[in-house]
Amino acid sequence: xxxxxxxxxxxxxxxxxxxxxxxxxxxxxxxxxxxxxxxxxxxxxxxxxxxxxxxxxxxxxxxxxxxxxxxxxxxxxxxxxxxxxxxxxxxxxxxxxxxxxxxxxxxxxxxxxxxxxxxxxxxxxxxxxxxxxxxxxxxxxxxxxxxxxxxxxxxxxxxxxxxxxxxxxxxxxxxxxxxxxxxxxxxxxxxxxxxxxxxxxxxxxxxxxxxxxxxxxxxxxxxxxxxxxxxxxxxxxxxxxxxxxxxxxxxxxxxxxxxxxxxxxxxxxxxxxxxxxxxxxxxxxxxxxxxxxxxxxxxxxxxxxxxxxxxxxxxxxxxxxxxxxxxxxxxxxxxxxxxxxxxxxxxxxxxxxxxxxxxxxxxxxxxxxxxxxxxxxxxxxxxxxxxxxxxxxxxxxxxxxxxxxxxxxxxxxxxxxxxxxxxxxxxxxxxxxxxxxxxxxxxxxxxxxxxxxxxxxxxxxxxxxxxxxxxxx
Amino acid sequence: xxxxxxxxxxxxxxxxxxxxxxxxxxxxxxxxxxxxxxxxxxxxxxxxxxxxxxxxxxxxxxxxxxxxxxxxxxxxxxxxxxxxxxxxxxxxxxxxxxxxxxxxxxxxxxxxxxxxxxxxxxxxxxxxxxxxxxxxxxxxxxxxxxxxxxxxxxxxxxxxxxxxxxxxxxxxxxxxxxxxxxxxxxxxxxxxxxxxxxxxxxxxxxxxxxxxxxxxxxxxxxxxxxxxxxxxxxxxxxxxxxxxxxxxxxxxxxxxxxxxxxxxxxxxxxxxxxxxxxxxxxxxxxxxxxxxxxxxxxxxxxxxxxxxxxxxxxxxxxxxxxxxxxxxxxxxxxxxxxxxxxxxxxxxxxxxxxxxxxxxxxxxxxxxxxxxxxxxxxxxxxxxxxxxxxxxxxxxxxxxxxxxxxxxxxxxxxxxxxxxxxxxxxxxxxxxxx
Numbered sequence: 090x091x092x093x094x095x096x097x098x099x100x101x102x103x104x105x106x107x108x109x110x111x112x113x114x115x116x117x118x119x120x121x122x123x124x125x126x127x128x129x130x131x132x133x134x135x136x137x138x139x140x141x142x143x144x145x146x147x148x149x150x151x152x153x154x155x156x157x158x159x160x161x162x163x164x165x166x167x168x169x170x171x172x173x174x175x176x177x178x179x180x181x182x183x184x185x186x187x188x189x190x191x192x193x194x195x196x197x198x199x200x201x202x203x204x205x206x207x208x209x210x211x212x213x214x215x216x217x218x219x220x221x222x223x224x225x226x227x228x229x230x231x232x233x234x235x236x237x238x239x240x241x242x243x244x245x246x247x248x249x250x251x252x253x254x255x256x257x258x259x260x261x262x263x264x265x266x267x268x269x270x271x272x273x274x275x276x277x278x279x280x281x282x283x284x285x286x287x288x289x290x291x292x293x294x295x296x297x298x299x300x301x302x303x304x305x306x307x308x309x310x311x312x313x314x315x316x317x318x319x320x321x322x323x324x325x326x327x328x329x330x331x332x333x334x335x336x337x338x339x340x341x342x343x344x345x346x347x348x349x350x351x352x353x354x355x356x357x358x359x360x361x362x363x364x365x366x367x368x369x370x371x372x373x374x375x376x377x378x379x380x381x382x383x384x385x386x387x388x389x390x391x392x393x394x395x396x397x398x399x400x401x402x403x404x405x406x407x408x409x410x411x412x413x414x415x416x417x418x419x420x421x422x423x424x425x426x427x428x429x430x431x432x433x434x435x436x437x438x439x440x441x442x443x444x445x446x447x448x449x450x451x452x453x454x455x456x457x458x459x460x461x462x463x464x465x466x467x468x469x470x471x472x473x474x475x476x477x478x479x480x481x482x483x484x485x486x487x488x489x490x491x492x493x494x495x496x497x498x499x500x501x502x503x504x505x506x507x508x509x510x511x512x513x514x515x516x517x518x519x520x521x522x523x524x525x526x527x528x529x530x531x532x533x534x535x536x537x538x539x540x541x542x543x544x545x546x547x548x549x550x551x552x553x554x555x556x557x558x559x560x561x562x
Numbered sequence: 563x564x565x566x567x568x569x570x571x572x573x574x575x576x577x578x579x580x581x582x583x584x585x586x587x588x589x590x591x592x593x594x595x596x597x598x599x600x601x602x603x604x605x606x607x608x609x610x611x612x613x614x615x616x617x618x619x620x621x622x623x624x625x626x627x628x629x630x631x632x633x634x635x636x637x638x639x640x641x642x643x644x645x646x647x648x649x650x651x652x653x654x655x656x657x658x659x660x661x662x663x664x665x666x667x668x669x670x671x672x673x674x675x676x677x678x679x680x681x682x683x684x685x686x687x688x689x690x691x692x693x694x695x696x697x698x699x700x701x702x703x704x705x706x707x708x709x710x711x712x713x714x715x716x717x718x719x720x721x722x723x724x725x726x727x728x729x730x731x732x733x734x735x736x737x738x739x740x741x742x743x744x745x746x747x748x749x750x751x752x753x754x755x756x757x758x759x760x761x762x763x764x765x766x767x768x769x770x771x772x773x774x775x776x777x778x779x780x781x782x783x784x785x786x787x788x789x790x791x792x793x794x795x796x797x798x799x800x801x802x803x804x805x806x807x808x809x810x811x812x813x814x815x816x817x818x819x820x821x822x823x824x825x826x827x828x829x830x831x832x833x834x835x836x837x838x839x840x841x842x843x844x845x846x847x848x849x850x851x852x853x854x855x856x857x858x859x860x861x862x863x864x865x866x867x868x869x870x871x872x873x874x875x876x877x878x879x880x881x882x883x884x885x886x887x888x889x890x891x892x893x894x895x896x897x898x899x900x901x902x903x904x905x906x907x908x909x910x911x912x913x914x915x916x917x918x919x920x921x922x923x924x925x926x927x928x929x930x931x932x933x934x935x936x937x938x939x940x941x942x943x944x945x946x947x948x949x950x951x952x953x954x955x956x957x958x959x960x961x962x963x964x965x966x967x968x969x970x971x972x973x974x975x976x977x978x979x980x981x982x983x984x985x986x987x988x989x990x991x992x993x994x995x996x
Contacts (some may be wrong), residue, residue, distance in 0.1 A: 126844055135852050141852035148859050168852050184700035189854050198696050201851035204677050206917055208924040209840050209952045213835030224832055328817040336824055344716060348708040352597050355702060362608060362694040373747060437701045469701055
């Protein structure tokens with residue numbers, strides 16, 4: 090009973106507190122603005138990407154009569170999908186390229202990130218729900234809660250409550266519930282707006298699970314902040330020192346640790362620069378068949394082996410087009426090399442992300458951010474899935490082209506062989522589909538687990554704070 | 563004044579906030595400068611490595627050509643002939659890299675270097691800014707990097723707030739306020755002098771650690787740029803101390819001051835920037851590159867479709883630059899490619915405008931709006947001084963374009979007239995000024 094009246098009282102006080110109320114309203118307003126601008130941005134991007142995708146296919150089909158292998162060099166594009174949940178949690182979206190050029194002989198990086206075209210003021214802060222939740226919302230919670238216990242002590246109310254038979258645990262529990270109520274007062278409207286938006290954009294079914302999980306991730310984070318705030322308020326000597334300690338923790342968690350870890354991670358697990366990367370690829374490529382250079386040592390050896398296997402002396406006597414075969418052979422070799430080098434980069438990224446995960450033991454913000462990106466499907470893992478699908482498509486398309494050359498460019502048709510619009514229209518098309526509305530692999534579970542751990546730990550320290558307060562009095 | 567300074571010193575040396583600042587701030591500054599100088603060393607190494615490779619390639623070409631001229635070696639295929647302008651100016655490793663060399667103050671601000679390239683390769687038709695960091699983990703770009711600019715712009719104000727928020731309000735709370743009032747000096751002048759003392763302390767800590775660490779990490783600050791930097795730091799620190807003075811003038815409690823000042827910090831560093839970036843991108847939206855990619859392809863296809871007409875027109879306009887008759891296959895192929903590449907580039911630059919224009923308008927508007935937030939102004943200034951700002955990095959493309967012109971003027975006429983190079987001429991191959 091006591092707990093609820095304390096909570097109720099706390100809620101009333103906070104709602105009547107002009108500073109807290111206006112900051113709360115400001116946050117709700119910023120959330121509203123960020124969602125509305127996010128929606129229009131999202132729909133514009135989605136439309137542009139769809140147009141681009143259709144255009145790219147039309148261009149592919151209408152590239153004119155040409156040798157299928159020339160078509161492989163001509164290439165086509167895969168466009169990164171635009172997801173609704175990126176409105177709430179853009180994740181790494183702005184920093185990954187929007188499109189991958191798919192061509193014969195090589196794997197390309199995704200190119201043209203949005204960040205390259207945007208003004209740099211965005212690097213201070215970008216108005217998105219994720220930014221508001223990670224940075225501003227904790228400040229709001231701290232502001233609402235830093236005095237919750239210290240003020241009672243400073244005003245002498247604490248002793249009075251004690252004499253009324255209220256225990257420290259009850260006081261702390263009540264204050265915590267009160268703070269939770271204020272948080273929910275802002276958070277629930279946001280969730281409702283978000284759900285309405287999902288229904289409007291017609292992405293309700295596929296995004297609901299991700300959205301709700303994201304909602305839970307942020308709620309856990311707010312809980313951690315709220316519990317720490319009450320704990321510090323219970324242990325601090327004055328409201329002033331409670332404020333200073335909480336702000337320092339906020340800075341550590343949101344600003345200092347993430348930036349420091351960024352530099353530590355790139356120092357401990359350095360990524361090779363692009364020229365080093367290509368140099369290494371080039372060196373390895375020389376070790377195998379070059380589909381374009383019939384004089385290279387490996388190509389000659391391959392040709393001789395094929396000739397021997399078919400018992401003929403000249404490639405012209407083979408029952409198929411040898412160039413098509415050699416190009417495909419070379420392609421498969423090149424893919425192996427590229428796969429190997431890309432896998433190394435991926436391994437480095439994973440190692441860096443592991444460091445980030447570990448650092449989230451120091452910073453609940455990192456844990457929350459990584460988790461929300463993971464469930465929203467806007468993290469590196471989701472992007473890699475897209476790249477991998479695009480690569481699988483590329484190799485299949487190139488194979489179709491080389492096979493056409495190999496099978497059809499024979500006999501009289503061999504010289505000046507071309508494929509036409511009919512053939513290109515038959516080539517497989519690329520449509521990217523995410524495997525599931527929420528797909529998470531084992532490496533992403535770590536931040537989710539740490540988020541949960543923070544939540545449990547923050548409840549435990551609340552208990553400790555209560556006991557300590559009891560002893561002191 | 564000396565009196566107040568003495569007492570302030572006796573007073574402040576007992577305060578945890580002061581000693582906290584005096585230990586943590588120098589460490590943060592030191593670490594940021596260490597990372598900055600590491601970054602620059604790496605950058606310089608990359609540049610030196612690429613230049614060495616480039617030189618090795620051309621030295622090798624020259625040795626080969628000399629051997630051929632002496633008759634010690636033979637040319638196996640046209641694309642391996644080191645006298646061929648295409649081999650020297652276009653294929654494989656041929657071409658020159660253009661660099662934006664790190665400025666002396668570059669270690670202070672990483673700026674946009676993690677997003678925009680600082681060097682690129684130029685060939686006869688190619689102009690590719692190389693994204694050295696294309697393989698970087700994008701999660702790192704989201705969090706941003708830890709550099710001196712971050713310590714100065716984001717963290718220093720917080721240290722100042724901690725040191726200055728309760729200068730007068732604490733006197734009131736401890737009951738010593740009436741003692742101050744009984745002094746023959748006005749409270750305001752005491753407050754201002756106390757603040758000046760604290761300002762000098764913090765400023766001294768920053769400058770001293772900046773200078774000591776800079777010497778240690780080989781960053782040269784003993785010049786006009788260093789002076790400008792010190793002036794900028796003093797202005798910025800003064801701004802935050804002035805806000806502290808303002809709060810202490812009102813009859814408010816320390817807690818209210820702390821909340822108010824922290825609120826202003828949030829306002830200047832998070833809220834204004836986020837609103838500015840929103841306003842700027844909503845007013846001047848840059849379209850997605852997705853459509854542009856296909857647009858480029860449309861242009862290429864159009865040029866290809868009109869290929870013969872474009873080429874014939876070029877021949878009519880430039881009869882002296884085309885050798886007719888029985889020329890090698892590669893000549894006929896590549897002379898057309900160059901003409902088409904030029905036509906494509908002209909049209910692509912037209913299409914590129916739809917990005918450049920809103921980008922420029924964004925930048926203009928942002929630079930005007932930045933005046934609303936001293937932290938943003940300082941950050942922009944630091945990046946400019948460090949040469950890691952968007953504007954300079956974007957200029958790489960212009961520098962590459964102007965060098966490409968030089969490169970083309972050297973090689974194209976020779977190719978067009980089918981005049982191969984002699985080994986002596988290889989020394990004249992253009993190189994960018996470093």
